[in-house]
Amino acid sequence: LSKLPLVEGVLRYTKENNVSLSMPGHKGGLGFKETLIGQELYESFIKCDITEVDGVDNLHLPQGIIKEAQELLSKYYKSKKSYFLVNGSTSGNLAMVFASFDEGDKVLVERNCHRSILNAIILRKLRPIYIKNKVHTKYDAPMAIDMEHLLHIINLNKDAKGIIITYPNYYGICTELEFIIKECKKNSMKVLVDSAHGAHFGVHKDLPESAVLLGADLVVMSAHKTLASLNQGSFLHVNNESLIEKVDFYVSAFLSTSPSYMIMCSMDYSRYYLQENGKQAYNNLLFNSKKYRRLINEIPHIHILDETDMKSIDLTRYVLNIEKGYSAEVFYKYLKSKNIQPEMCDGRNVILIFSPFNKEEDFNIVYNAIKSCPIEDMKEEYNEVIINEIPAMVLQPYEVMNRKRLWVPLKTAIGRVCAGAVVPYPPGIPLITLGEEVDKNLINMIEYYVKIGNTVLGIKNKKILVLEDEHEEGITYYI
Amino acid sequence: LSKLPLVEGVLRYTKENNVSLSMPGHKGGLGFKETLIGQELYESFIKCDITEVDGVDNLHLPQGIIKEAQELLSKYYKSKKSYFLVNGSTSGNLAMVFASFDEGDKVLVERNCHRSILNAIILRKLRPIYIKNKVHTKYDAPMAIDMEHLLHIINLNKDAKGIIITYPNYYGICTELEFIIKECKKNSMKVLVDSAHGAHFGVHKDLPESAVLLGADLVVMSAHKTLASLNQGSFLHVNNESLIEKVDFYVSAFLSTSPSYMIMCSMDYSRYYLQENGKQAYNNLLFNSKKYRRLINEIPHIHILDETDMKSIDLTRYVLNIEKGYSAEVFYKYLKSKNIQPEMCDGRNVILIFSPFNKEEDFNIVYNAIKSCPIEDMKEEYNEVIINEIPAMVLQPYEVMNRKRLWVPLKTAIGRVCAGAVVPYPPGIPLITLGEEVDKNLINMIEYYVKIGNTVLGIKNKKILVLEDEHEEGITYYI
Numbered sequence: 037l038s039k040l041p042l043v044e045g046v047l048r049y050t051k052e053n054n055v056s057l058s059m060p061g062h063k064g065g066l067g068f069k070e071t072l073i074g075q076e077l078y079e080s081f082i083k084c085d086i087t088e089v090d091g092v093d094n095l096h097l098p099q100g101i102i103k104e105a106q107e108l109l110s111k112y113y114k115s116k117k118s119y120f121l122v123n124g125s126t127s128g129n130l131a132m133v134f135a136s137f138d139e140g141d142k143v144l145v146e147r148n149c150h151r152s153i154l155n156a157i158i159l160r161k162l163r164p165i166y167i168k169n170k171v172h173t174k175y176d177a178p179m180a181i182d183m184e185h186l187l188h189i190i191n192l193n194k195d196a197k198g199i200i201i202t203y204p205n206y207y208g209i210c211t212e213l214e215f216i217i218k219e220c221k222k223n224s225m226k227v228l229v230d231s232a233h234g235a236h237f238g239v240h241k242d243l244p245e246s247a248v249l250l251g252a253d254l255v256v257m258s259a260h261k262t263l264a265s266l267n268q269g270s271f272l273h274v275n276n277e278s279l280i281e282k283v284d285f286y287v288s289a290f291l292s293t294s295p296s297y298m299i300m301c302s303m304d305y306s307r308y309y310l311q312e313n314g315k316q317a318y319n320n321l322l323f324n325s326k327k328y329r330r331l332i333n334e335i336p337h338i339h340i341l342d343e344t345d346m347k348s349i350d351l352t353r354y355v356l357n358i359e360k361g362y363s364a365e366v367f368y369k370y371l372k373s374k375n376i377q378p379e380m381c382d383g384r385n386v387i388l389i390f391s392p393f394n395k396e397e398d399f400n401i402v403y404n405a406i407k408s409c410p411i412e413d414m415k416e417e418y419n420e421v422i423i424n425e426i427p428a429m430v431l432q433p434y435e436v437m438n439r440k441r442l443w444v445p446l447k448t449a450i451g452r453v454c455a456g457a458v459v460p461y462p463p464g465i466p467l468i469t470l471g472e473e474v475d476k477n478l479i480n481m482i483e484y485y486v487k488i489g490n491t492v493l494g495i496k497n498k499k500i501l502v503l504e505d506e507h508e509e510g511i512t513y514y515i
Numbered sequence: 516l517s518k519l520p521l522v523e524g525v526l527r528y529t530k531e532n533n534v535s536l537s538m539p540g541h542k543g544g545l546g547f548k549e550t551l552i553g554q555e556l557y558e559s560f561i562k563c564d565i566t567e568v569d570g571v572d573n574l575h576l577p578q579g580i581i582k583e584a585q586e587l588l589s590k591y592y593k594s595k596k597s598y599f600l601v602n603g604s605t606s607g608n609l610a611m612v613f614a615s616f617d618e619g620d621k622v623l624v625e626r627n628c629h630r631s632i633l634n635a636i637i638l639r640k641l642r643p644i645y646i647k648n649k650v651h652t653k654y655d656a657p658m659a660i661d662m663e664h665l666l667h668i669i670n671l672n673k674d675a676k677g678i679i680i681t682y683p684n685y686y687g688i689c690t691e692l693e694f695i696i697k698e699c700k701k702n703s704m705k706v707l708v709d710s711a712h713g714a715h716f717g718v719h720k721d722l723p724e725s726a727v728l729l730g731a732d733l734v735v736m737s738a739h740k741t742l743a744s745l746n747q748g749s750f751l752h753v754n755n756e757s758l759i760e761k762v763d764f765y766v767s768a769f770l771s772t773s774p775s776y777m778i779m780c781s782m783d784y785s786r787y788y789l790q791e792n793g794k795q796a797y798n799n800l801l802f803n804s805k806k807y808r809r810l811i812n813e814i815p816h817i818h819i820l821d822e823t824d825m826k827s828i829d830l831t832r833y834v835l836n837i838e839k840g841y842s843a844e845v846f847y848k849y850l851k852s853k854n855i856q857p858e859m860c861d862g863r864n865v866i867l868i869f870s871p872f873n874k875e876e877d878f879n880i881v882y883n884a885i886k887s888c889p890i891e892d893m894k895e896e897y898n899e900v901i902i903n904e905i906p907a908m909v910l911q912p913y914e915v916m917n918r919k920r921l922w923v924p925l926k927t928a929i930g931r932v933c934a935g936a937v938v939p940y941p942p943g944i945p946l947i948t949l950g951e952e953v954d955k956n957l958i959n960m961i962e963y964y965v966k967i968g969n970t971v972l973g974i975k976n977k978k979i980l981v982l983e984d985e986h987e988e989g990i991t992y993y994i
Contacts, residue, residue, distance in 0.1 A: 037583075038580075038583070039587075039787055039790075039791070040552060040584075040783055040784065040787045041580040041583035041584045041587070041783070042572075042580050042581060042583070042584035042779055042780055042782075042783035043552060043556055043780045043783050043784055043787070044552075044580075045570065045571055045572075045579070045580035046563045046565065046571055046580075046776050046780050047555060047556065047559060047563070048570075049565065049568065049570055049571055050559055050562040050563060050565070054568075058565075058566050058568055059566040059773065060564060060565075060566060060773075062561075062564070064561070064562050064564075064565075065561040065562060065564075068561070073519060073522060073523075076526060077522055077526065078561060080526060080529055081560060081561055082541075082543070082544040082547070082557060082560055082745075083529040083543045083544060084525045084526070084529060085539060085541070085543075085544075085745050085746055086525065086528065086529070086537075086539075086543075086746075087537050087538040087539060087746065087858075089528065089533075089537055089856055090851065090856075091524065091527075091528055092524055092525055092528055093521075093524075100524070101520040101521050101523075101524035101525075102521060104516075104517070104520035104521070105519075105520045105521035108518075108520070122602075122747065123601070123602040123606070123769075123770070123771045124771025124772065124773045124774075125771075125772075125773075126770065126771045126772050126773075127602070127771065130768075130769075134638075138917065150772075151772060152768075152772060155767075155768040158768075159613075159638075159768060258773065260773060261773070266561075266564050266775065266777070267564055267565075267566065267771075267773050267774065267775040267776065267777070268601065268747075268771045268773060268774065268775045268778075288634075289609075289631075289634040289637075289638060290602075290609075290769070291602070291605065292602045292603025292604075292605045292606065292746075292747045293603065293604075293605050293629075293630065293631060294538065294539075294603045294604075294605075294737065294739060294740070294746050294747060295603075295746065295747065296745065296746040296747050296775075296778070297525050297746065298745070298746070298777075299747075299775070300521055301521055301522045301525050303521075304519055304520070304521035304522050305519065305522055308518055308519045308522070311518075312518070372569065377568055377569075379566075438617065
C-alpha cells in the first residue's frame with residue numbers, strides 16, 4: 037500500500053510521456069515554453085503560489101493588476117466585463133445561472149447540458165424545459181439541438197426567462213447560435229452559453245465565431261481546455277450590463293477567497309498568447325489538422341468528422357469515428373499502447389484535443405499509429421443507437437432533493453419517479469433524469485442498452501434509482 | 516502599460532525574496548523540498564497538471580488513487596469521511612451549510628464569521644442568530660465568542676438547527692469548542708466548524724486539539740494556510756454519518772469538474788508530511804516560536820500574544836501587538852522594508868504565520884528587525900475601540916437580495932435597512948450587516964471610527980448603503 041497514492045500515481049503517469057491529446061491545453065507545460073515570459077513563469081510557478089500580499093491585488097475586490105488583466109481580457113473578447121474564474125467553468129455556470137434567474141423561473145435548456153448546469157438548475161430551484169439534441173445516425177455522436185423542436189418549445193413557453201446553450205459540445209459541434217439568440221431575444225429571453233470548449237473560437241477565420249461576439253448575454257469558457265491555462269482556469273464574459281452587479285456577487289460567492297495566483301497568472305498568459313500569437317498559431321494548427329485529417333480519412337473504417345458532416349464544427353479537434361462493426365474501445369486501447377493519450381472514448385468515437393502546442397510531429401505520430409492499426413482485428417457486433425422521447429416530468433429536479441430513494445428492479449419501476457439520471461454511452465445523452473416518470477418505452481430502451489453491453493451510467497444490476505413510495509422502508513436519504 | 520499585468524506583477528513580487536510569514540504554508544515551495552518525493556513533485560508540478568486520464572481516478576466519483584488518498588486523510592484525522600476540496604475552504608463552508616440545513620432553518624453563528632459563511636447563509640436562505648464575539652480591550656483583537664451570551668442565545672433559540680463556529684480565528688485564538696459542542700448536542704443542534712486556520716491542530720501536544728476529535732459534525736480546514744498545500748487546497752471532514760450522502764452531492768456541486776491534480780497532489784503530500792514528520796517538525800517550530808516570542812516580548816512596546824493572554828491560542832502564529840499610542844501600520848511597513856512579509860495588519864496587530872518550513876533563521880530575522888525597530892518614531896494618537904450591541908434584524912440577509920439599494924449620508928440613515936456590511940479595523944467585526952436597522956448609536960460609532968481615521972469597510976464619503984424606500988428613485992439593483 038502506498039503512503040502517498042495520489043502523488044505517486046500522478047508522477048507514474050507523467051513518466052509515461054504520452055503525446056497529450058487530452059486536456060489541458062498547455063500540454064504538460066509546453067504552452068508556457070513558447071515565449072520568453074512564459075518560460076520565466078513556467079520556471080517560477082510554485083513561487084507564484086502566493087496570497088494577497090502587497091501589490092498583487094485581490095480577486096474579490098480587484099483594483100490593481102488583477103483589474104488590469106481582467107480589463108485586457110474583456111477588451112480582447114469584446115465583452116462588457118470579463119472575470120477570471122479559479123474554480124473552472126463549473127463556477128461560471130453556477131454564477132451565470134444564479135445571476136440571471138430567480139427561484140421558480142422557467143428556463144429552456146439542452147437535454148445534453150453539462151452536469152454543472154443541471155446542478156445550477158437544482159440549486160437555484162428552476163423549472164427546466166428540455167430541448168432535444170439530435171444524434172448523428174451514422175456516427176452515433178450527439179449533435180446540436182433539434183432546431184425545429186426548439187422553435188416549437190419557444191412557442192409553447194414564451195414565459196421562459198431564458199435559455200442555456202452548449203456551444204460547442206464535447207465533440208466540437210456547434211449549434212446555430214446566432215439564429216437561436218435572435219429567436220430568444222424576440223421573446224426577451226436571456227441567452228446563457230456554456231462555451232467551455234470554445235475559448236479559442238473567433239481567433240482564426242476557419243474557427244466558429246465566438247459566442248460573445250454573437251451576442252449572448254453571458255458566456256463561460258474553459259481557458260484550461262483549449263488554451264494555455266492550468267486546470268480550473270476559466271473565463272466568464274458579460275455582455276448584458278444590467279447583470280454585472282449580480283454577477284459580481286455570485287462569482288465572488290462561488291470562488292475561493294484564497295484563489296491560486298498560479299491559475300490566475302496562467303489565464304493572463306493564455307489571453308496574452310492568443311492576442312500576440314493566436315492568428316499564426318491557429319493557422320499552423322489548422323493547417324496540420326486539415327492535412328492529417330485528409331490523410332487519415334483515406335484509411336478504411338476510420339473517419340474524422342469534418343465540415344462535410346456538420347454545418348459548424350471545431351476543426352482543431354479530431355472526432356475519430358470507428359465504422360459500425362468495429363470496436364472504438366479496442367481502438368482507444370491501441371492508441372494508448374502507442375503512447376497517445378486521447379481525451380475520451382464514447383464507444384463509437386475517440387476524441388483527440390489538439391492545441392497550438394501540439395506540433396506536426398504529434399499529428400504524424402497519430403497518423404502513423406492509425407495507418408498501422410490492425411483494425412480488422414477489432415471487429416465486434418454493431419448494435420443500433422436508439423433515442424427515446426424525453427419522459428414526462430412529474431417533479432422538478434430540485435423537488436427530488438431531500439426525499440428518500442431506493443434501487444428497484446427495472447421491470448418493477450413503471451410509473452415511479454426517477455431519482456438519478458440514466459445515461460448510455462454512446463451517445464451520452466440522459467434517457468431519463470431527476471423527477472421524470474419511468475415508462476414502458478424507457479425500460480425497453482435501458483434493457484436494450486444493457487443487453488448489448490454498452491456502458492449505462494445510473495443502472496446497477498438491472499436496477500434503477502427511484503423515489504421511495506410512502507409505504508416503503510427508507511433505505512437512505514437522498515441529497 | 517503592461518501587456519501581461521498579472522504575470523509581470525506576480526513575478527516582480529517573487530523577486531523581492533521576502534521571508535514568507537504569510538500564507539500559503541509551503542512558503543514559496545520550501546515545504547516540498549524537505550522530502551525526496553516532495554522534491555520530485557516540486558520539479559514535476561506543471562507536468563502533474565493533467566485531466567482524468569487512465570489510472571488517475573476522478574474526484575467526482577473516486578474509485579482509485581483519489582479514493583485511497585482520501586481514505587488515508589480520513590484515517591489520519593480520525594473522521595468518518597474526508598474530502599479534498601480544490602476551491603478552498605469557501606467551497607467547504609458552502610457544502611457543509613447546504614448539506615446540514617434547509618431553507619428557512621434557524622442557525623446560530625458567530626458575528627465574526629468568514630465571508631463565505633455569510634454567503635452560504637444567504638444562498639441557503641437561512642435565518643442567522645448572531646453570537647457576539649469578545650474583543651480584548653488591551654490588544655483590540657477580536658477574541659472567541661462570549662460564552663455567557665452563547666448560553667443565553669441557546670436558551671432563547673432551542674429550535675435552532677445548528678451552530679457555526681470559527682476555530683481558531685484569524686489570530687489563532689480558540690473558543691471553548693468542547694464545551695460548546697456539549698451544550699449544542701444537548702439541544703440536538705449540528706455543530707459546523709470553520710477550522711480554516713487549524714489544519715495542523717492536534718499534531719503536537721502544545722497545539723490546540725483538532726475540531727474533528729472534539730466531536731464536531733463537520734469540519735473545514737485550509738490545507739494551504741498552515742500545511743504544505745498549494746492555494747485552494749482544503750479538507751472537509753465528516754463525523755456524522757447521516758450527512759455523508761448530502762455532503763457527497765454538495766461537495767461535487769461546488770467543485771470544478773476539471774479539478775487541479777497539482778492542488779490535489781499537494782494535499783496528499785500535506786497529509787503525508789504531517790503523518791511522517793509532523794511531530795518532529797512542529798516540535799522544532801514550537802521550540803523556535805517560544806524561544807523568540809520570549810526574546811521579542813522583552814522589547815518595549817511590542818507584545819506577542821501568548822497563553823497568559825488567552826486560554827487557548829495557536830503558538831505557531833505571532834500576533835504582534837503594538838502598544839497603544841504607537842502605529843501598527845508604520846510598524847508593518849517597517850517589517851516590509853526589512854523584507855519580511857507579514858500576513859496582515861488590523862491597525863493594532865501585525866500577524867505573522869509561521870509553518871514548519873520557516874526555520875530558525877526566519878525567526879532570527881524577525882527578532883533582529885524588531886530589536887532594531889525605531890518604534891519611538893512610530894507614535895500616533897490612540898483612540899479607544901468601542902463595540903456596539905448587535906443592531907435589530909428587520910430582514911433576513913437573503914431577503915436583502917434582489918432589492919434596490921442606494922448610498923445615503925450617515926446622518927439621514929436612522930431607521931433604514933442596511934444593505935452592505937460595515938466593518939471597522941480594528942477589530943474587524945461587522946458593526947452592522949445585511950438586513951439590520953441603522954440606529955442612532957450605530958451612527959455615532961461609525962462617525963467615531965471615521966473621525967479617528969481608522970479603516971471602515973462599507974462606508975464611502977460618510978455614506979452608507981441601505982435599501983431603497985418605495986418612493987425613491989432606484990439607483991441600481993443589488994444582487
